Amino acid sequence: MADKIKGTLIIIGGHEDKxxxxxxxxxxxxxxxxxxxPLVVVTAATHKPDELAxxxxxxxxxLGVKQVAVLDIRERKDAHNPEHVELIAxxxxxxxxxxxxxxxxxxxxxxxxxxxxxxVYRKGATIVGTxxxxxxxxxxxxxxxxxxxxxxxxxxxxAPGLGLLGDxxxxxxxxxxxxxxxxxGAVAQNPKNLGLGIDEDTAVEVVGxxxxxxxxxxxxxxxxxxxxxxxxxxxxxxEGIVTVHDVKLHVLGADDHFNLxxxxxxxxxxxxxxxxx
Amino acid sequence: MADKIKGTLIIIGGHEDKxxxxxxxxxxxxxxxxxxxPLVVVTAATHKPDELAxxxxxxxxxLGVKQVAVLDIRERKDAHNPEHVELIAxxxxxxxxxxxxxxxxxxxxxxxxxxxxxxVYRKGATIVGTxxxxxxxxxxxxxxxxxxxxxxxxxxxxAPGLGLLGDxxxxxxxxxxxxxxxxxGAVAQNPKNLGLGIDEDTAVEVVGxxxxxxxxxxxxxxxxxxxxxxxxxxxxxxEGIVTVHDVKLHVLGADDHFNLxxxxxxxxxxxxxxxxx
Numbered sequence: 331m332a333d334k335i336k337g338t339l340i341i342i343g344g345h346e347d348k349x350x351x352x353x354x355x356x357x358x359x360x361x362x363x364x365x366x367x368p369l370v371v372v373t374a375a376t377h378k379p380d381e382l383a384x385x386x387x388x389x390x391x392x393l394g395v396k397q398v399a400v401l402d403i404r405e406r407k408d409a410h411n412p413e414h415v416e417l418i419a420x421x422x423x424x425x426x427x428x429x430x431x432x433x434x435x436x437x438x439x440x441x442x443x444x445x446x447x448x449x450v451y452r453k454g455a456t457i458v459g460t461x462x463x464x465x466x467x468x469x470x471x472x473x474x475x476x477x478x479x480x481x482x483x484x485x486x487x488x489a490p491g492l493g494l495l496g497d498x499x500x501x502x503x504x505x506x507x508x509x510x511x512x513x514x515g516a517v518a519q520n521p522k523n524l525g526l527g528i529d530e531d532t533a534v535e536v537v538g539x540x541x542x543x544x545x546x547x548x549x550x551x552x553x554x555x556x557x558x559x560x561x562x563x564x565x566x567x568x569e570g571i572v573t574v575h576d577v578k579l580h581v582l583g584a585d586d587h588f589n590l591x592x593x594x595x596x597x598x599x600x601x602x603x604x605x606x607x
Numbered sequence: 608m609a610d611k612i613k614g615t616l617i618i619i620g621g622h623e624d625k626x627x628x629x630x631x632x633x634x635x636x637x638x639x640x641x642x643x644x645p646l647v648v649v650t651a652a653t654h655k656p657d658e659l660a661x662x663x664x665x666x667x668x669x670l671g672v673k674q675v676a677v678l679d680i681r682e683r684k685d686a687h688n689p690e691h692v693e694l695i696a697x698x699x700x701x702x703x704x705x706x707x708x709x710x711x712x713x714x715x716x717x718x719x720x721x722x723x724x725x726x727v728y729r730k731g732a733t734i735v736g737t738x739x740x741x742x743x744x745x746x747x748x749x750x751x752x753x754x755x756x757x758x759x760x761x762x763x764x765x766a767p768g769l770g771l772l773g774d775x776x777x778x779x780x781x782x783x784x785x786x787x788x789x790x791x792g793a794v795a796q797n798p799k800n801l802g803l804g805i806d807e808d809t810a811v812e813v814v815g816x817x818x819x820x821x822x823x824x825x826x827x828x829x830x831x832x833x834x835x836x837x838x839x840x841x842x843x844x845x846e847g848i849v850t851v852h853d854v855k856l857h858v859l860g861a862d863d864h865f866n867l868x869x870x871x872x873x874x875x876x877x878x879x880x881x882x883x884x
Contacts, residue, residue, distance in 0.1 A: 510782070578855060579851075
C-alpha cells in the first residue's frame with residue numbers, strides 16, 4: 331500500500347435485518363452522517379435493480395440519510411459514464427447490493443468508476459457490500475462451489491475481485507448455507523489469504539484496511555492457513571476430498587475485534603479492544 | 608482403561624451408500640469374515656425397526672455375511688432379556704442403525720446388554736453405528752441443536768452416550784447439514800473432547816480405541832480445542848454467539864489416518880500410515 335487507507339469497509343454476509351432492529355443498516359446510515367456526499371446504492375450485481383434500489387432507498391431515508399442516490403450499472407459502458415464517475419467521486423458511502431459478484435467485477439473492473447471507487451475509499455469513504463457485494467471485496471473472490479458439502483478440488487470457482495481488501499477471501503451466508511468446506515478449500519489453495527466466513531445479518535467493519543469489528547446477530551469465522559504443514563491439494567485428483575492439517579479457526583460474535591495485520595483476534599480485555607461490551 | 612481394547616469401531620456419518628460401491632458397508636461385512644458369530648443389527652434407535660432390519664439384512668447377506676441377526680429393542684426390558692444378551696455376547700459385529708440416539712441410550716444404558724456390549728468390544732468385536740448410532744458412541748453425545756446456524760449457548764443439547772470411545776464428541780451428516788457451529792460449541796464446552804464431524808457416506812474406523820482411518824466419499828473434520836486460550840462461553844448470555852479463539856481444525860478424506868492418543872493426523876508419508884494410497 332502506498333498511502334494509508336482512510337476509508338472503511340462494511341462487509342455484510344447477506345440477509346441483513348431490514349425491518350426490526352436494522353443494526354447493520356443503521357451502522358451503514360451512520361457512516362454518512364458527518365460527510366457531505368450521498369449514500370450511493372450500486373445495483374450492478376442484481377437482476378432486479380429497480381426493486382432493490384427502491385427497497386434500500388426507502389430504508390436509508392427512513393434511517394435518516396438525507397441524500398440517497400442510485401447507480402444502476404447494467405453494462406460496462408455505464409461504468410465509463412462521467413456522470414456516474416462523478417457520483418462515486420462525491421459519495422460518502424457506496425453500497426453494493428447482492429446478486430452475482432461476477433456482474434460487479436465484469437462490469438466495473440478497471441473502469442473509470444472502479445479507479446474512482448478505490449480513490450474515494452483511500453481518502454475516507456465507506457464502501458459497503460452485502461452477499462455478492464461482500465464476496466466481491468477482496469483481490470480474489472469466491473464465485474461458486476457447492477454448499478452443505480465438503481470441498482472437492484474441482485468444485486471451487488474463484489475470480490479476481492474488486493481488490494479493496496488484500497490477503498483475504500470472503501464467503502457470505504456462511505453458517506446458513508454450510509460453506510465451511512468451500513472456504514477451507516479457498517484458503518488451502520493459497521494460505522496467504524485469510525478466509526472470512528460471514529453469517530447472514532452479520533458484518534465486519536474494516537477500519538483502514540487493518541482491523542475489523544463484528545456487527546449483527548450471527549458469527550464471523552476466520553480461517554487461518556498459516557500453520558498448514560500438509561494439504562493434499564497438489565496431489566489428489568479432482569473429485570477427492572482435500573485433506574488439510576492444522577488449520578486455525580476463530581469464531582467471533584458481535585463487538586469482537588480482529589487485527590488483520592497480525593492475524594489475531596483481540597481478547598475483550600486487551601486495551602486495543604475498546605469496543606467490546 | 609484397565610485392559611487394552613481389542614475391538615474396532617466403525618462410526619458412520621449417516622446415509623452410507625447402500626446401492627452402488629457400498630464401500631463402508633462392505634468394510635462392515637468384512638469385519639465378520641474371520642469371526643464365528645453373527646452380525647447383529649440393533650434397531651433400538653429407529654421408529655421403523657422392521658423396515659431397517661429388512662433393508663440391512665438384505666444388504667449384508669448380499670455382501671456375503673452368512674449369519675445376520677436382528678435385535679429389536681423397543682423398551683428397556685428388551686435389553687435385560689437373557690436371550691438378547693446372549694446374542695450380543697456371541698456377536699462378531701454389532702450394528703446400530705440410525706434414528707434417535709436417546710432411544711439407544713435410554714433403552715440399553717447400564718443394562719446387562721450394555722455391559723455385554725462393552726465386554727465384547729474390549730475382547731475384539733466390531734461395533735458399528737450410523738447417524739444416531741454414530742452420535743451415541745462417545746461418553747457424551749450431541750442430541751440436538753440447530754444445523755446451518757452458528758452456535759448459541761442455549762441451543763446445544765448433550766447427553767451421556769454409550770461410552771465406547773472416550774474424549775470425543777461426534778456429529779454426523781456433518782457438511783450436509785452445516786453442523787460446524789454446533790460441533791465447535793460442543794468442543795468449547797469442554798476442550799478435553801476432540802470433535803469429530805463425519806460427513807454422510809463417510810466413516811471412521813477406530814482400532815483399539817487409539818487411532819482411526821477414514822472411509823467413504825466425504826470428509827471427517829477433527830476439531831481440537833486444546834489450544835483455545837479464550838472463549839466467551841462462561842460470560843455470554845444464552846442467545847449470544849460463542850466467541851472462540853484458536854481452534855485447531857483438520858480435514859481428512861478417504862484413507863487418511865489420525866492418532867487419537869496424540870491428537871495428530873498422520874501424513875501419508877509417515878511410516879505408521881501404511882494404509883494411505
